Amino acid sequence: MPSSHPMPRPSLEMLRALTDENVLRSLMSESRLTRAEIAARTGISRPTISDSVRRLAAVGLVVDTGERTTGRGRVGSYYGLAPGLGAALVVGITPHGITAEAVDALGRVSAREETPLGQDAGRQAVGDALDASVRRLAGRAGDRLRTAVVSAADPVDRGTGRLAHLPDAPFLVGDLDPPGVLAPYVSADASILVDNDVNWAARAERAEGCARGVDDFVYLHLGEGLGGAVVCDGDVRRGAHGFAGEIAHLYVPGPDGAALPLTEVFAALGLRRAGSTAVDVAALRARLAAPDDRVARAVLTSAIGAVVAAAVAFADPRTVVVGGSWGPDLVPTLDARFRHGPRPVPVAAACLPAPELIGARAHATDRLRTLVVDSAHPALAT
Structure with missing residues (x-):
């Protein structure tokens, strides 16, 4: 029999949080939108969107870009994500070199560093190149690195994030510890996810490739x-x-x-x-x-x-x-x-070309976006 107890109604704070998430995620898919455009995209009323934009602007997550609509009718203001919301660190470790990127919440690469590796470089050389690449990137990025995703051309121990030495692996890096190398360059509470490059490539092909x-x-x-x-x-x-x-x-x-x-x-x-x-x-x-x-x-x-x-x-x-x-x-x-x-x-x-970086970059962007959304209502963050 159906329960006689009515379902509890969502709290006002929960409804506001859901609206704010819709606004933020809309602005993460486009660099600028008017309140009317956000309302049309989300199906939420324009007054409710306007209230949300005011809340998000008050906590420093959304800004008026200063741009205005043109043409006939009422002039509208364009809004976008506020600067300084941080960046995601994306790292690719291959037999040929290290690639480090800073990616913003719009999925754009704001800074990139590449460090070549000699053939069969070994753990020490790879570790030094990884540290140097990320150090230079952190100096250039302009935003704090709030999360990190690493693609590595070696087996990865899922419990520790360390690269694992398996017999006859061509890229013999040994027990390199990417989370340990990256920790000084990312926020103290940042999550660092390391996975094998083939796994990232598969994710990319499923998202936007032949699968x-x-x-x-x-x-x-x-x-x-x-x-x-x-x-x-x-x-x-x-x-x-x-x-x-x-x-x-x-x-x-x-x-x-x-x-x-x-x-x-x-x-x-x-x-x-x-x-x-x-x-x-x-x-x-x-x-x-x-x-x-x-x-x-x-x-x-x-x-x-x-x-x-x-x-x-x-x-x-x-x-x-x-x-x-x-x-x-x-x-x-x-x-x-x-x-x-x-x-x-x-x-x-x-x-896809370089599918491992595409997959790692997409995942890093998703993680950064979730951090930004959660910062609007930290008490409700999962």
Whole structure:
């Protein structure tokens, strides 16, 4: 039977907080809006929007930009987010260098620093470059860094945010501690989230790439390093330790048909970079393009096909996305095989440039926006 007790009505403070959030999020999607435009976007009455704008201006979150509407009719004032609301720090750690960005609540990059790394740089060099990049960025950003998101081309321990050393990983940074390096440059209460670059790339492809809106898919990164991400019910599954999707040691058919760890297939084909476990991408792509070298393509297609088959069996994806510097070269052959298999799954090529930074930047922007919204009504913040 339905309850005889009426549902409690939301408090006035809660209603005001919801209206203020609508106003702030509208102004986070456009750099300036009039009260009438905000009302039209949100479906909230203009008097209620006007009250909200006054409240938000009084606490320093919204400002009159000084611009006015033109044309016939009543002149309207444009409002925007106030300056000084802080920035989000976005960091990319790759075998080639460090990228550090300051991103505002509109998602705009306000400052950027890049520091190159030497080949096989190692933990100390990477740590020093990370510290130097963020120090320079913090000096230029002009806003306090209120949250941080890091993309790293290494396995990441989900409990600590440290980079983890797995056997034969090509980017051997060891136990680098990005949260520890970044802590002096962000607000004392700032959250610092570190995740593997392939996971960020998968999030980006789901948000605005070839897997837009797909809740269940597998993303494979095939480049100098090998990695995977599993997206299930719209979320990246990181696993108990953060190592879900680490495909390098999955056993696959080698050149003579014998089972080998995937990473060893490249060694058997002579496609590893000298003195490293990294894939020699230039040599690999040259062999894939050579019309008289069918062995490399056949072996690599068979090996990566085994990875896709395992992903289909265990993750039941709607699609498989293949990215990286050479992986998309195999997509037509893989798609023809799996689209018509016993469990049909299309295989598509990733389509975003630098998807790991796109994914990390979007998440950092969302976190910063939530901090700004929560600051309007701190007592109600979740």
